Amino acid sequence: MARFILxxxxxxxxxxxxxxxxTAQEGTAYDDNALRLEGHIGDVRIVRGAQGTVxxxxxxxxxVDVAKLVSPSEKATTEAKNFARDYGPGTWLTSLGIATxxxxxxxSRINDVNHGITTGLLLASTGLIVYGGGRLENAYNALSRxxxxxxxxxxx
Amino acid sequence: xxxxxFQALVIGASVIGATAGAQTTGHAAPPVATSESGAAxxxxxxxxxxxxxxxxxxxALRFETHWGSADIIRGADGRAIGTVGWFRDFDVEKLxxxxxxxxxxxxxxxxxxxxxxLVGGLGALTLVVGALVTANSSxxxxxxxxxxxxxxxxxxxxxxxxAGYSRLSLxxxxxxxxxxx
Numbered sequence: 001m002a003r004f005i006l007x008x009x010x011x012x013x014x015x016x017x018x019x020x021x022x023t024a025q026e027g028t029a030y031d032d033n034a035l036r037l038e039g040h041i042g043d044v045r046i047v048r049g050a051q052g053t054v055x056x057x058x059x060x061x062x063x064v065d066v067a068k069l070v071s072p073s074e075k076a077t078t079e080a081k082n083f084a085r086d087y088g089p090g091t092w093l094t095s096l097g098i099a100t101x102x103x104x105x106x107x108s109r110i111n112d113v114n115h116g117i118t119t120g121l122l123l124a125s126t127g128l129i130v131y132g133g134g135r136l137e138n139a140y141n142a143l144s145r146x147x148x149x150x151x152x153x154x155x156x
Numbered sequence: 157x158x159x160x161x162f163q164a165l166v167i168g169a170s171v172i173g174a175t176a177g178a179q180t181t182g183h184a185a186p187p188v189a190t191s192e193s194g195a196a197x198x199x200x201x202x203x204x205x206x207x208x209x210x211x212x213x214x215x216a217l218r219f220e221t222h223w224g225s226a227d228i229i230r231g232a233d234g235r236a237i238g239t240v241g242w243f244r245d246f247d248v249e250k251l252x253x254x255x256x257x258x259x260x261x262x263x264x265x266x267x268x269x270x271x272x273x274l275v276g277g278l279g280a281l282t283l284v285v286g287a288l289v290t291a292n293s294s295x296x297x298x299x300x301x302x303x304x305x306x307x308x309x310x311x312x313x314x315x316x317x318x319a320g321y322s323r324l325s326l327x328x329x330x331x332x333x334x335x336x337x
């Protein structure tokens with residue numbers, strides 16, 4: 001009888017130990033691997049895990065291969081491709097718009113300049129900034145969705 | 157006696173098997189069960205209603221920005237449940253109340269967002285005034301000052317807005333982390 005109780009205790013211990021190990025593994029997947037985004041002036045950083053390891057920076061004219069980074073998740077990869085499609089044009093058009101705005105300010109200070117030129121520059125710069133900004137916004141929203149899907153598909 | 161030992165080991169092994177099965181089928185329950193004990197955790201994970209209603213797919217949060225404001229989106233179907241930014245007062249703190257770390261981050265987001273919106277908005281206004289003064293070809297010495305001051309305030313505001321949205325991202329990271337666990 002004593003042996004039976006002892007073996008039952010051993011079995012129960014094994015069972016409970018198993019539970020705690022599985023729970024720890026479950027927590028580790030998200031804590032160590034889940035991604036998030038951090039915005040900074042001039043760049044957005046892709047950060048991994050609770051410790052905040054920076055995996056890559058997406059700046060004005062540079063970036064990381066987000067599709068490769070989130071490749072284990074199919075939907076995340078699709079969204080990462082959407083991000084890549086909008087990010088480049090959005091950056092260039094917004095930059096061009098800001099440059100045109102600068103040109104408008106400069107030209108406006110010149111006396112006797114044709115009003116058609118200043119109006120054209122103003123409209124062009126506004127249009128470029130709005131359109132480019134919209135593309136950039138679409139890009140970042142796709143990036144946000146990509147990260148969400150990646151984290152969703154992490155082993156839980 | 158040996159058969160009894162074997163029987164006890166089989167019972168133990170079957171408990172392990174059942175536990176592992178409960179953890180691998182679908183997403184587990186969120187931190188609704190406040191108890192930290194393994195037994196409480198097991199009972200929650202076995203409840204299919206709890207699993208389906210508060211799984212990551214249904215509950216996990218993210219946000220998408222729209223010209224200075226951000227829509228808070230829940231779940232895989234992309235349902236917008238509120239908007240923050242530009243002086244909007246959606247109660248994000250209440251939304252993530254189940255995760256203490258998320259609540260801390262949301263408070264930081266709210267502080268940064270308010271400062272960024274206020275200073276950035278004033279900066280934009282100052283910049284526009286300066287640009288209009290310049291466009292009218294008046295050689296007013298104040299116009300460059302207005303443009304530079306406005307631009308500076310906009311950068312400062314953008315920096316705080318950026319920091320704010322980073323904290324919001326972190327808040328949702330913690331909130332989603334505490335789901336299905």
